[in-house]
Amino acid sequence: MYQYDDYDHAIVRARVAQFRDQTRRYLAGELSDDEFRPLRLQNGLYIQRHGPMLRLAVPYGLISAAQLRRFADVARRYDRGVGHFTTRHNLQLNWVKLAEVPQILADLARDELHAIQTSGNCIRNVTTDHFAGVAADEIADPRPWAELLRQWSSFHPEFAYLPRKFKVAISGATEDRAAIQVHDLGLQVVRDPAGTIGFRVYAGGGLGRTPLLGQVLREFLPWQHLLSYTEALVRVFNRYGRRDNAYKARIKILVKALGCEEFSGQVDEEWSHLKDGPSTLTDGEIARVAAQFRAPAYETFAADDLCHLAHLREDKAFSRWVERNVQNHKVPGYAAVTLSLKKAGAAPGDASSEQMEAAADLAERYSFGELRVSHEQNLILADVPQRELYTVWHRAKAASLAAPTVGLIQDLIACPGGDFCALANARSLPVAAAIQERFEDLDYQHDIGELELNISGCMNSCGHHHLGAIGILGVDKNGEEWYQITLGGRQGNDASIGEVIGRAFAAAEVPDAIERLIGAYLAHRHADERFIDTFDRIGEEVFRQAAYPHPHQSRRVANG
């Protein structure tokens, strides 16, 4: 993975010193709340229900064992020994003290970690495919490009006060696992007929109050122009994005208002001045960065390890875990392992310091010392020898990291919701827990099969509810928590936005409603159909009737 050089270290250290001074001035009353807000936000620091929440960056989801240990140490030393992994590869600490944040950042900087631009109206952490570099369907490794974008966007002097946040995702594989179509800027690595690398550029996607899929601005942007084109695009957004209404300030609103063609024309006009300028990428720079993502020193193994096959035959629990949590690897004899951060009774994405340390140990012993954070809020060991899987499974189980439920209903995605987040209209975690409890039976879960269920506590959609085959959105009705259900959402190449099926449910009704929806699926599915496939085939009406067994209930759509 990318190793800092003296420049990178110096920049991050300077940020620590800068934020230490800003915090000191705020606590001394020299900076007002309004002045401090954008400064602390661009350092990932929110003021939440229980006090400050600090969001730490995991650039493009890649983290070393030493860095994960540092997270564990920071969570134990300055928080309550637990951290929350988010859908954008970050780690949130919910119980830090403001006065201690500068020291936390200083500790993190020792391991090349920081909280730079994890919040605020700036260019945020770039996200990518959690199987980058090991996926069999990869066109090219997206991580060098993500790192180049990280550097370009870090402390960009022109773009620190954008109309609103700006999120970039990049995928290098044929199957999009980075949800690029729901980002402000989505980049798909492609090759032209000559084999030259470039990017298909999507802009204006996003969830939130106005869920929209990104539109294609360019089918092929040659790699040399990645930074100059992005700079042109963000400049157009900075100059012309709306600033009068925070809900209409994202780039998607500008793209929608101007129309894709006009917006694209404005970007091209701006780009015509920047193209081939100093920010044009060079072969030398690509080589320098790409060298840091070289494949580890794989051993030569048989494609199928005999002991592994024996364990698969003899140990049903193990084979179930392998079926759900182990993915194929492009190198024979290796596999990618998902360490699940989902289980009934714990918030999805939560990891204790002990779990982080256990995961770091596993990475060091079995996966070249690196891990990934997935946008499904799990940790991934990307390079595990197949013959070690049985041991890894035992050790992961001992650390409660081996729920064999990846892609199943218990692997649901949820934001922290009203228990922690000041923006939320409703709590997410009790609903998540009630659903996980209802479907705790493993046989039942495996029978239901792949099902993406996403929960957001408000319209900001941090739980990506629009992308769930089943989405749940918390809404506030006269001070009470209600939950809208959307169906038909999907991420990936055929991304689509789920639609609300009818009136909202009270919290206590949600597990029953979900069970009725799943009952309708089980009753109608053809062999090998996933929930979403059956939904696509038979349409919404069957599910709506199942969700609202008393027809008069479905007529009102609460809170739109």
Add this chain to the structure above:
Amino acid sequence: MAKQIIKERRLQDDAWKIVNLVDGEPAIDVCLPVGPLLVPVSVWKAKKSCLIAREYEHGTPLGIWLAPEDNIEDIAADIDDFTVIAVHFPKLADGRGYSTARLLRERHGYDGELRAFGDIGRDQIFFLNRVGFDAFVIGEGKSAEDALAAFDDFPESYQGDAVQPLPLFRRRAA
């Protein structure tokens, strides 16, 4: 005591006055006080010949100030007339002025004084300087002395900018 601004990284006296239109006042009717003035775009357009005459007759240098929504493309042809171009930041969260500055410096070749004023302070100076501002009127109630320290907040930057056109990747020691 004369008003002070930050220029060339130190505090200096400043004689420029900002002309504002009162609500509804036609730009053509605005009264122009003696001395160097920063006028809004509408006044520049309405009274251009009059302002240029002041320069010829009295040696009064010309200045203009831009609001966040002003398109510099509208005054691009006149840029060489100005000794000072000032950019207003009514709210520090409104970052349009940062793009304005880079365009003035990098696209339109403006090499006169580029001044930031409004809701800015110590914590904005580093970026403002990088996008091309070289003069700063620190906002009400904020310390200008304190702001002087901010020019060196970071020892290095990844991107090219109005001061250093080359991004770090073109300057990294091989």
